[in-house]
Amino acid sequence: MHRSFLPPRPLPSHSGHRFSRLGWPEGIHRLAAAPLLALVVGCAQAPLEPARPTPWLAQLQSLLPADVLLIGEHHDAPAHQVLEHEAVQWLAGRGQLAALVMEMADSGRATDGLSREASEAQVQQALGWNASAWPWAQYGPVAMAAVRAGVPVRGGNLPRADLRAAMQDERWDRHLDAAALARQQAALREGHCGLLPEAQIPGMARMQIARDARMAAVAAAARRPWQVVVLVAGGGHVLRGVGVPTHWFPGLTAKVALARAEGAAEPLAGDADAVHDTPALPAGDPCAPLRAPQGARP
Known part of the structure; x- marks a missing residue:
């Protein structure tokens, strides 16, 4: 099941054959006519049909070209990481993928120095991967699809060492307008199941905005002409009204594709260019890990 704010365009066909009129001297064209006719007849009998894109890829294709394609996920929905893997493979196979930026690794960590044949352990080491927070079984295929295609994978998240400073930096209070900031704070309350002390909400919002700013900077720095950077992050990070797109500079073209599990809240109008629905x-109880003495993911 899928919905898109923009109509999908079919993949361009490369199956047709074009022949130039070469102006051959009289007589030579007779020698070439038979095999040429056979080739044309053969093509008419067995046309080379282009592979049809899946509904998800058709949605993504409708969003291109763009400098950055943001794919928002629900972290606990394995179907969303499958969609990300499919997108990376498809774009890399077409030579259109400039880089893969992942919220799940810190900025400053990257696979740029690795070969296509690098092992998964080498990729995890290069990215400083925290498998206890981000299961490699879910995210590894996404990262490895880029590595195997010779495309760099770069961490986009704010490193833990910078989080405290971000929480205390009051300039982030002025980045969003009052309505958007209130929306960001409400999302933090809901996302933490109402368990965060109210006094912590302003600092948590600053940290969230600072993380979005870092992801935006990493993605913008990875741009290449005629290609697209894919940024994979939680759904709240990619929304136009409050997330990474609020940090873009003029002239950068970005599109937002949001994977949404059935039953999850609808994005506000304008927050995403496409929404792809997945099973519930x-x-x-999603709040159970947070109520435990030590949650599975901070």
């Missing part, structure tokens, strides 16, 4: 998450 398994029934359960």
